[in-house]
Every structure is written in C-alpha cells, then in structure tokens.
Amino acid sequence: MQIGQQHYFGAAGQTEIHPAALVILLVAGIMLLVLPRKYVFIPLLVAAVFIPFDQQVMLGSIHLTLTRILIFMAWIRVLTMRFMGGGPRMPRWTALDTLFATYYAIGTVTFYFLWGDVGAIVNRVGMLYNAIGIYFFMRYVVRDSRDIDRATKTFAWIMLILAGFTLNEQFTGRNIFSMFGGVPEHTEVRDGRTRSQGPFAHTLTAGTMGATAVPLLIGLWWQGKKNWKTALMGAAAATIVAFSSMSSTPFIVVAVGIFALCMWSLRRYLKWFRWATVALLLSMHLVMKAPVWALIERIDLTGSSSSYHRYELVDQFIHRFWEWCLLGTTHTSEWGWDMWDTINSYVAAGTDGGLIGFLLFLAILTTAFWQLGKARRRWAASPEHARRVWVFGSLLFAHAVAFFGIGYFDQSAVVWHAQLAMIATVIALRPSTKTKTHSSSLAVEDDNILPAFDTPVLAG
Numbered sequence: 001m002q003i004g005q006q007h008y009f010g011a012a013g014q015t016e017i018h019p020a021a022l023v024i025l026l027v028a029g030i031m032l033l034v035l036p037r038k039y040v041f042i043p044l045l046v047a048a049v050f051i052p053f054d055q056q057v058m059l060g061s062i063h064l065t066l067t068r069i070l071i072f073m074a075w076i077r078v079l080t081m082r083f084m085g086g087g088p089r090m091p092r093w094t095a096l097d098t099l100f101a102t103y104y105a106i107g108t109v110t111f112y113f114l115w116g117d118v119g120a121i122v123n124r125v126g127m128l129y130n131a132i133g134i135y136f137f138m139r140y141v142v143r144d145s146r147d148i149d150r151a152t153k154t155f156a157w158i159m160l161i162l163a164g165f166t167l168n169e170q171f172t173g174r175n176i177f178s179m180f181g182g183v184p185e186h187t188e189v190r191d192g193r194t195r196s197q198g199p200f201a202h203t204l205t206a207g208t209m210g211a212t213a214v215p216l217l218i219g220l221w222w223q224g225k226k227n228w229k230t231a232l233m234g235a236a237a238a239t240i241v242a243f244s245s246m247s248s249t250p251f252i253v254v255a256v257g258i259f260a261l262c263m264w265s266l267r268r269y270l271k272w273f274r275w276a277t278v279a280l281l282l283s284m285h286l287v288m289k290a291p292v293w294a295l296i297e298r299i300d301l302t303g304s305s306s307s308y309h310r311y312e313l314v315d316q317f318i319h320r321f322w323e324w325c326l327l328g329t330t331h332t333s334e335w336g337w338d339m340w341d342t343i344n345s346y347v348a349a350g351t352d353g354g355l356i357g358f359l360l361f362l363a364i365l366t367t368a369f370w371q372l373g374k375a376r377r378r379w380a381a382s383p384e385h386a387r388r389v390w391v392f393g394s395l396l397f398a399h400a401v402a403f404f405g406i407g408y409f410d411q412s413a414v415v416w417h418a419q420l421a422m423i424a425t426v427i428a429l430r431p432s433t434k435t436k437t438h439s440s441s442l443a444v445e446d447d448n449i450l451p452a453f454d455t456p457v458l459a460g
Contacts, residue, residue: 014058017066018180021055025066029073037081037088041141041418042154044074048134048414049158052199054182061122067414068126071133078140091139092428095367100135100420103360104128107353114327114352131417138421145385145429148422152220153227155415156234159213163237166196166206166244196244201410204343207245208253208405209412212398213238215257216419219391222261223384248301249405256401260394267376267390291315296404310344310405312336317347325355345403365400368420369393371427379431392423 028047032040048067057064081088108124142151169175169187177199178185188195188203200206214235221231242250266273285292297311316335323329328351333340342348350358376389399416408416 015056016181017055017057021051021066021180024051025069028070032070032073032077033080037141038147038150040074040077041138041151044070044134044137045151045154045414045418046158049162049411050177050199052177052180052182053201053410055180061119063126067411068129068133071130071137074137075133078137088140088143091143091425092430094371094424094428096364096371096420096424096427097136097139099360099364099367100424101132103357103364104131106360107357110327110353110357114354115330130413134414134417135421138418139424142422142425144425145388148388148425149220149223149227151418151422152216153230153234155213156217156220156230156237159210159217159234159237159241162198162206162210163240163244165198166210166241169196169198170194170244190246193246194244195246196241198241200412203245204247204249204406205408205410205412207242207247207250208402208408209415210238210241210245211250211253212257212395212402212415212419214242214254215261215394215398216391218258218261219387219394223387223391248299248307249402251301252299252405253398253402257394257398260397261391264387264390270373291318293318309338309341313339313342313344313347317344317350324351327354328352328357343405343407345407348407364420365396368396368423368427372396372423375427375429382431385429389426392426395419396423 024047028043031043035043047070051066053065053067055066105128108121108128111124112121114120138151142148165176173187173189173194174185175183175187175197177183180199182201183197183199187197195203197203197206200209217231217235217238219231221228221235239254242254263270263273281292284295288294293314294311296314297307299307299310313335316332316339317324320329320335323331332342332351342351346358346361349361353360372389372393376386376393379386379389399419406412
C-alpha cells in the first residue's frame with residue numbers, strides 16, 4: 001500500500017457506538033420523522049455536528065456512520081412528504097445544483113480509475129452519498145427567506161453549544177467528546193497553546209467551521225434587528241470556536257469574512273476592486289524573488305503554523321501540472337515531506353480528480369459568486385433581501401479562503417454542503433409582481449417559492 005492510501009480510502013475501522021451517541025441518533029431520527037417541514041433540518045444538523053464521525057457500524061469495508069443513517073432517515077421523510085403527505089415540489093433547479101452533482105459524480109469515477117482499487121470506489125460512493133444526501137435534502141426543506149433565517153439561527157445555537165465545549169478544553173485541557181472515541185482525551189498543545197477541537201476530527205476543521213459562521217451570523221443581525229440577540233450571541237460564540245483552535249486558517253477566515261461584509265458600501269465598485277487585486281498580484285509576482293504564492297509561507301498568526309507546507313503544496317501542484325492533469329495522481333507523497341496530506345482543497349480537487357475535477361470545483365465557486373451577484377442586483381428594490389444575498393456571498397468568500405488551508409473531511413463537510421444548499425436557495429428566489437402583502441415574506445406562485453412585495457417597494 002502506498003503512503004497515504006490508508007488516508008485516502010479509510011477502509012480500516014470497527015463498529016463503535018457509544019450509548020449517548022445512540023440516544024442522540026434515536027432522538028434525532030424520531031424528530032426527523034415527526035417535526036414540521038420548516039424545522040425538520042434542525043435535528044440532522046445538530047446531530048451531524050455533535051456526533052464524531054468515528055461513531056459507526058462497519059459493514060465489511062463500508063463505514064455506516066451515524067450521520068449516514070440520519071441522512072437515510074431524512075430522505076425517508078422527504079419521500080413521505082412528497083408522495084404521501086402532499087409535500088412541496090422540488091425547488092427551482094439552478095446551475096449550481098448541476099455543477100455540484102456533476103463534480104461529485106465525475107469525481108467518483110475518476111478517483112476509481114486513478115487508484116484502480118475497489119476501496120477507491122467504496123470511498124467515493126460514500127462521499128457522494130453524504131454530499132448529495134445533505135445538499136439536496138437542504139435544498140428541499142429550506143425553500144424561502146424564513147427557512148434560510150431559521151437555518152442560520154440553528155447554526156447560531158450550534159455555535160453557542162460548541163463554544164462551551166471548546167472553552168472547557170481551554171480551561172481543563174480535556175475533550176469531553178473523547179468518550180465517543182475518534183478524538184483525543186487530552187487536547188493538543190502546540191508551542192504552549194491549547195488547540196480545542198470539540199467533536200471534530202481536527203482542530204483546523206473545528207476552528208474553520210466557527211470562523212465561516214461569523215459573517216453568516218453577523219449578517220443575520222444586519223438583515224433585520226428582530227434576531228439581533230441570537231445573531232450576536234452566535235457570532236461571539238463562533239469567534240470563540242475559531243480562536244480556541246489556535247490555528248492561523250480560522251484567524252484569517254474570521255478577518256476575511258468580516259472584511260467581505262464591510263465591502264457592502266463599495267458593492268458598486270466591486271468589479272474594479274477585483275481587477276485591482278488581480279493587477280496587484282501580477283505586479284508582485286513580477287517584482288518578487290519568489291512566486292506570488294510564496295506569500296502563503298509568510299502567514300503565521302499563531303507562531304506555530306505549518307504555512308511552509310501550504311506553500312510547498314501549491315508550488316509542487318503548479319510545477320507538476322502534467323503529472324496530475326489527466327486523472328490526478330497517487331504520488332503526492334513523493335513531492336516532499338508530508339506532501340501526502342493535500343490539505344489545500346484546490347490542490348486536492350486536482351490531485352484526486354485531474355484537471356476536470358479541479359475546474360469543476362472552481363466552477364462551483366465562481367458560478368455561486370456570479371449568480372449571487374445577479375441575485376443582489378435583482379433584489380435591489382428590497383434592501384433586506386439584498387443584504388441577505390450579500391451575507392451569503394461573504395460566507396462563500398470565507399469558505400473560498402478557508403479552502404487554501406484546509407480540506408473538509410469530517411462534520412465540516414456536512415456544514416459546507418448544507419450552507420452551499422442555502423446559497424443555492426438564495427440564488428433561486430425571485431421577486432414577485434403580486435402585491436398582496438406589505439412584507440418581504442415569501443409567497444407561492446405556480447409552485448415556485450417567490451417573495452412577494454407591494455407596489456411601492458418595487459417602485460422605490
């Protein structure tokens with residue numbers, strides 16, 4: 001077995017279910033089946049975040065994690081609503097939905113041909129199941145602005161609970177979630193700094209999930225004052241989660257997320273700002289002794305960051321283009337010390353799926369940004385929803401920056417797919433020409449979910 005193959009396939013493991021995790025599974029499963037549609041995503045998100053991924057049943061080489069069981073139950077509920085209870089139709093399909101499904105479907109095939117091992121197809125089918133299951137479940141149940149705000153408040157409460165656990169680690173040095181297995185009992189200490197991780201498989205994913213939630217939760221307050229307490233408490237908790245990880249990536253993501261929100265006042269000049277940024281990077285590349293991506297190596301906000309590894313990974317990825325461009329490569333361990341760990345999500349998209357995988361991953365992000373920009377202009381007559389669109393653009397920007405320093409492989413992947421589905425819902429909403437209400441709530445027109453506004457708002 002090549003170096004890192006165990007890391008890629010993850011075939012090892014044993015059945016391990018803690019009684020507390022089983023109770024959470026049963027309670028969440030029952031709630032998935034009985035709650036009204038507008039609340040049905042809450043038990044899935046909460047349980048998926050707080051149950052460590054090592055809680056699983058092994059069926060041969062298949063990891064049947066408790067999260068996968070919950071996804072199955074979630075889709076039982078969808079089918080029940082759709083075909084037995086007169087539930088709503090599937091929401092408006094977007095280009096982002098197509099790209100997302102295509103990326104994971106093609107990635108499953110290319111990864112198998114890359115490794116030529118049955119373990120590869122089992123691994124990627126599992127990832128496909130997780131991604132498609134979470135994403136399209138959220139697309140089905142999160143249908144309008146009220147659902148979006150409700151899901152955002154759910155993330156606020158998740159962060160409030162998670163902050164309590166990460167602070168406990170800072171004070172005691174022990175991780176309560178170690179009782180489930182999969183996370184260490186004693187919290188990692190690097191260069192004298194305690195790096196909290198809670199139920200997540202790594203401190204980086206824990207901190208990054210907190211960091212990306214910061215602009216989302218600040219934005220909830222910014223859209224309207226009615227949720228300000230939940231929003232600000234959630235944002236403060238998310239900041240605690242991010243900084244408790246004592247990792248540079250979450251620190252940076254918090255900063256760029258807030259920066260993106262602050263760019264609202266310059267939204268009309270965003271095109272010029274983007275081109276100025278490109279021109280600045282090109283100019284720096286021409287005058288620097290090292291390539292411009294060597295700036296990654298200079299980023300160390302904690303004094304113990306592995307920023308050189310991030311730089312070297314990008315540098316080798318660029319210089320070895322012909323090695324990975326066809327289907328990817330199985331030889332990143334030969335690129336240098338610890339290079340088997342393709343922790344940069346952009347690099348991993350290429351090394352696991354070749355040029356087509358890399359381009360599809362970029363297409364998901366660029367299409368989401370492009371369609372969010374169109375949605376903001378479409379909603380210019382409704383300041384509240386225009387700000388909501390901007391908030392989700394800031395959330396997406398935070399994730400796009402985080403991808404340079406981390407790959408989502410544990411509960412973080414569930415959060416990313418759920419939030420990307422929320423972005424797709426924001427994109428799919430259309431202003432209504434009906435004038436039956438004086439609010440910015442959503443109305444149904446021809447089985448599509450359409451926000452309704454009065455004539456003076458549209459005229460303004």
